[in-house]
Amino acid sequence: xxxxxxxxDGGGIRGVITALLIQDLDQSFGIVRNADGFAxxxxxxxxxxxxxxxxxxxxxxxxxxxxxxxxxxxxxWLLDAQAKQQxxxxxxxxxxxxxxxxxxxxCQYVNTGLQQVARQLVGNGxxxxxxxxxxxxxxxxxxxxxxxxxxxTISNGKNxxxxxxxxxxxxxxxxxxxxxxxxxxxxxxxxxxxxxxxANNPSMAAIVEAIYQGYANATSDIVMLSLGTGVNPVGVPPxxxxxxxxxxxxxxxxxxxxxxxxxxxLLNLTMDATADLATIxxxxxxxxxxxxxxVPLAKPFALDDYENVGELVSATQDYIKNSPDWQTVRNWVxxxxx
Numbered sequence: 374x375x376x377x378x379x380x381x382d383g384g385g386i387r388g389v390i391t392a393l394l395i396q397d398l399d400q401s402f403g404i405v406r407n408a409d410g411f412a413x414x415x416x417x418x419x420x421x422x423x424x425x426x427x428x429x430x431x432x433x434x435x436x437x438x439x440x441x442x443x444x445x446x447x448x449x450w451l452l453d454a455q456a457k458q459q460x461x462x463x464x465x466x467x468x469x470x471x472x473x474x475x476x477x478x479x480c481q482y483v484n485t486g487l488q489q490v491a492r493q494l495v496g497n498g499x500x501x502x503x504x505x506x507x508x509x510x511x512x513x514x515x516x517x518x519x520x521x522x523x524x525x526t527i528s529n530g531k532n533x534x535x536x537x538x539x540x541x542x543x544x545x546x547x548x549x550x551x552x553x554x555x556x557x558x559x560x561x562x563x564x565x566x567x568x569x570x571x572a573n574n575p576s577m578a579a580i581v582e583a584i585y586q587g588y589a590n591a592t593s594d595i596v597m598l599s600l601g602t603g604v605n606p607v608g609v610p611p612x613x614x615x616x617x618x619x620x621x622x623x624x625x626x627x628x629x630x631x632x633x634x635x636x637x638x639l640l641n642l643t644m645d646a647t648a649d650l651a652t653i654x655x656x657x658x659x660x661x662x663x664x665x666x667x668v669p670l671a672k673p674f675a676l677d678d679y680e681n682v683g684e685l686v687s688a689t690q691d692y693i694k695n696s697p698d699w700q701t702v703r704n705w706v707x708x709x710x711x
Contacts, residue, residue, distance in 0.1 A: 374594070375594060375595070375662070375709075376410065376583060376588055376589040376595050376596065377407065377408050377409045377410070377595075377597075377598075377709075378409065378411065378412055378579050378595060378596070378598075379410070379411050379412070379421070379598050379600070380411075380413065380574070380597060380599040380600065381416075381417030381575070382413075382415075382416075382573055382574050382602045382667075383414040383417050383548075383550075383573040384416055384417070384601070384603065385415070385416055385550065385553070385602075385677055386437065386441055386444075386445075386676065386679045386682055386685070387416070387602035387674055387678075387685060388417060388419065388420060388602055389437035389438065389686060389689070390602050390603045390667075390668050390685055390689045391600045392420060392434045393686065393689040393693070394666055394668075394693070395433075396434055398702075398703065398706055401703065401706075402703075402710060404598070405424055405430060407710055407711060408505070409506060409588070410508070410579075410583060410588060411424050411505070412507070412508045412576075412578070412579030413509050413510075414509065414510045414567075414569050414573050414574070414575045415547055415548045415568060415573070418509035418510070418544060418547035418575075419490075419494060419547075420433055421507055422491075422494060423495060425505050425506075426494065426496060426503070433494070436490060436493070436494070438682055440486075441677075444487050444490055444679070445481075445482050445486070446482055446483050447481070448479055448482050448555075480552060481552065482553055482554055483554075484545060484549070487545065487548065487554065491540075491541050492541055494544065495540035495541055496540060496541075497539065497540070498539070498540055499538065499539055499540065500535070500536055500537065500538055500539065500542075501536045501537050503540075506528065506583060507528060508526050508527065508528035508529075508578065508579050508582045508583075509528075509543050509544075509547040509568065510524070510526055510547060510569075510571070510575055511527055511543075511546040511549075511565045511568045512525065512565060512566045512571060513563060513565050514556060514565065515563050525565070525568075526572075526578045526579075526582045527543050527547070528582050530582060530586025532585070533586065535559075542557075542560075545557040546565035547565075547568045548567060549565060549566050549567050550567040550569065551566050551570065551640065553677060554567075569644045569647075570643065573648040573651075574599060574601070574647065574648035574649075574652055575651070576599045576651045577654050577655055580655060580658065580659070592658050592659060593662075595662060596659075596662045596709055597659055597662065597664070598664050598702075598706065598710065599664070599666070600665075601648070601665070601667030603667065603668045603669075603670045603685065603688070603689075604670055605641075605645070605670055606669075606672065607633070607635045607641060609633075609634055609638065613631070613632060613633065613634050624638065625637075626639055626640075636675070662709070664705045664706070664709070666699060668689050670685075671688070
């Protein structure tokens with residue numbers, strides 16, 4: 374018997390892309406009902422925890438479309454405004470002052486609204502109450518036994534250290550994106566940061582966790598569908614590296630974009646590169662039992678770009694309707710998932 378896992382990437386508001394792709398497949402093939410488990414990182418963790426809690430995918434799509442301003446509630450806008458206005462002309466409006474994340478002197482957003490949305494999705498029960506396998510990734514900022522920070526795959530597996538934490542705690546721990554949201558404290562385990570710091574694509578972590586916790590005996594048992602949050606056209610062209618010796622903190626970690634170089638370029642590189650690596654490795658391990666779907670984007674969208682969620686929806690709808698790549702995904706799902 375195969376063990377079917379639906380995997381959802383991180384990407385903030387771009388999670389609407391993942392949700393729309395799931396919605397299309399669910400309408401045609403009942404993909405959520407037929408899944409044996411779910412895995413996610415950050416916004417994908419929220420989706421996964423919602424699905425395992427039997428929240429309808431249509432409701433999840435609507436949250437992304439309508440609740441962006443609830444999720445991204447500003448923290449201390451004046452300090453961030455001052456930071457963002459260095460070496461720039463004076464702002465003409467509150468919107469100019471506030472701008473978009475990430476935060477400079479402090480995290481850009483409080484997590485009050487994120488907690489509110491998470492409770493809508495998963496309720497107040499423990500992670501162990503989930504009736505199907507679910508795993509999300511997070512980075513624990515201090516493990517006393519290791520005397521270091523450690524990567525964590527948080528699941529409801531019977532031997533998982535974190536299986537008895539709350540669903541909401543798992544949701545907030547996986548989605549505490551550095552510089553955007555504050556680190557999130559989970560009881561005596563301490564503080565956690567977004568799992569996108571090491572596994573923005575949760576495919577490999579999910580494969581290992583499913584086998585380690587006894588849901589699957591070997592990689593040959595696993596059938597996995599991995600859905601991304603859009604392929605952002607970002608990178609560092611050679612023309613933007615006039616002198617490689619200049620690439621210190623102000624280039625790698627600067628909180629504002631510079632031409633095509635994205636804000637906090639190092640964080641973006643880490644998330645994108647680890648996601649691509651997981652895609653390659655999972656494909657090598659699972660062969661035809663692994664399928665990846667993702668939407669190419671015409672321009673970059675930040676994690677908190679909720680004001681342009683309509684553009685993300687349109688790009689995804691066009692991909693679903695016209696892309697031969699998506700038709701390949703649909704054909705694979707029809708053959709391997711139903």
